[in-house]
Amino acid sequence: MCCDIIFRLKGILEFACQLDNPNGAQSQGTISKSFQGLQSKVSSKNIVLTVCNSPVLIWPNTGFQSNVESLTEASSCGDILQYIELDDSGTKKSSKKKDKKKSGPTVVNMKLLFEVTEPAGNEAPSLIRVSTQQHCVKMPLPLDCVLSVTTDESMATVCTGLVEALNKQLADMEEVVLRYRKGSSFLVPQPFHFQLPEPAGFTTVIYPAGVPDSQLQDAREDLHNRFKLPSDRPYLRRANAFHFPDAAYKDGYLRNPHIHLNPPNIEDAKLYLVQGVYSYHHYMQDRVDDDGWGCAYRSLQTICSWFQQQGYVETAVPTHTQIQQALVDVGDKEPRFVGSRQWIGSIEVQAVLNQLLGVTSKIMFVSQGSELTTKGRELANHFQTEGTPVMIGGGVLAHTILGVAWSENTGQIRFLILDPHYTGGEDLQTITDKGWCGWKGPEFWDQNAYYNLCLPQRPKTI
């Protein structure tokens, strides 16, 4: 991604219209007229953009005016960063992590305001009363536009770009509202942002609220065609939406702790890593005390979280009980299994993934832990094509493999391990420092025990 800054402009505009007959031929025209009114509102001189956590106010439609003298239309947009007060987000460790990598582009949040004290006209107030029966429709439109740019782009270009984006979004919203309207039932059009491969790039799609992804297959097929996206994996499900770096995850789980690690220093080795986003599940979370028996369950939860966040399933990550119940349902376990503290292995993980998520998995077997060093090519291929986290069980332990560093020439290999035996809190520093997520060498495995690996396969769907 070549951009340094993402400008994100949000604001809620109220859509309102009066329909005499919602099923009549004229209603479409009335609706379109209301949208046109909103478009002229955002193109008017009274629109003001405010930069959150800063005193900056910009009037974009008056040939660029701002209340900060040194910020002019020719200023590079990177200059705006100096006016923003970074608030303390309250993370526990304020010191820089030694492995801190650039966490991506900076997000500048802006809000849409309207200057009410510059009236266009001067008519005295009047009241017009219409006494015919009408359907009065009111709906908030949650505008959310993004523009990704480099820091040297001028403020003028940024502002013009944002206003254009607002207009385009209103037009897209109108289309969605009309397409999914049934009589006087209107669905709120909601914007979702996606980081797509070129040529599409950073794109915003409008989906109707309340219509699940499963019913939007046709719309996605159209978009996959339009954006030249592969037709065998999801890119445009709601779960695939871009996660803005400054937004916290509401559920509290850590995402992708492995990105904060330095890769191992092996000559000639390439990295083959999990693709996309997963959550770190481990002992003691969700107020379940599974210390000593739940490691495979937690690894399975991590895998389920991957399928949810890549948009393959909409179901939540299963609990221990739900996992056990699934095994009873497929006949693999007796009913008394539910509520017990019995361990499970790769075969059970494969069965649950199939039962609850409809996901198939390949099983890989090694008769001795020392053999795992010979599986470099297979694991590398897995991460390249499927890119899903791998559950490995053997001896008395279960772990999750998130990737390998492997040299085709020398055969040297390291394993990126996510350890479900961690019992502490969601503290990234501890987890990376103490190796609960870390690169391990071949000696990590019990050289004599046999191991089974569960390699989940991506379903071919969008």
Added chain:
Amino acid sequence: MGRSYFVDEAVEEYLSGLQAAPGSCVTGLLAGQSSPQRDFVVLAVQTPHMESEGQPKASKGVSPLDDIDVEWVTEHAKQVSRMLPGGLCILGLFLVTPPELSKDAQNALKRLIFAMDKYIIKGRLWELSEEDVTDRVTLHICFKTKKLVCKTFDVKDPKSSAKPADWKYQTGISSSWPMLACSVEVDLQIPVTGSSSDNTDKCMKDGLRRWAKPIEAAYCLINGRQALDDSELISGQVKTLSFLCHVDSTEQSELDERSSALVQVCSGSMRVRGVVHCRAYIHNNKPKARHAAQAIKRDIINTVCSRVEMFLEDLLINEGSQKGAVVHHVLHVLLKGMVHPKMTILSSVTHSHVVAHVFVFLLYAVHKRRYFEEY
């Protein structure tokens, strides 16, 4: 230690010039501005006599104090408070009595002040903040001795008792009060469900409440700077004033739950459109920028509300059965029977900056005058 009221000399003149029939009482309003430290009274207005069409009302009780028409006094207070510009409000009441009634005067004043405050704030769309002063002043004047007794009551607390207060006359209290003015375009579309006038009122109120929320929360820029903090407003330096509102009042939490439009079947709708001109004055005793912003925001809300109230009253009076027609009403109101037909402009405060028009009225003339002054 009680409150201190700094009172303009013009008020002193007015009060000393009041006439009353022997043995009778005179009531009236005191208007001005309160600040946490002190209060300023710049205006006094006598309650007009109500001449009913029939015979004069028979005396109700034992004393002329019982004859005070509380409803009339409070209605007058409401009408006057509608006309005051931003920053000014009714601070209290005065009561002139003959000496023999002086000892009962306090009770009468207490009844009146609570009734008045209750009536004035009905239908108000903005909330009082913690800094707003809720003490109201009662001034008793003995007709014969001209002795003044000044006390305050906290109208927030129905059980509050009278507290002593200072009443000091000064010249030119309001002569250097900075004035903020702005024009606000209003365009409200309000659906009306049901057909009775009560319904109309309620729908209007709900619609106005929604409209007022972003105004109250708006960013206020004075001379291009945000008026957020306790920085002082420099008198005479206010060049520009603007309000920037979030474009809609929908809360984020409400938005998260809403997946479809709100559709109501209405018997009609009302649209209020036009430009209102608002102004507010702020005292010059170290005023803070955000108080100035608050005063004018409240004036915007009050102005639009009272315009709409008058439109609705007008509609009620002129209600025909014109179903299906678009009825266009412009600003003109008749409130027959509410006000004395004999117009007297009792006081025209001509100090340079404070509003020059406070008057006892026949509403027609009143609104016409304000109308023409604004447009």
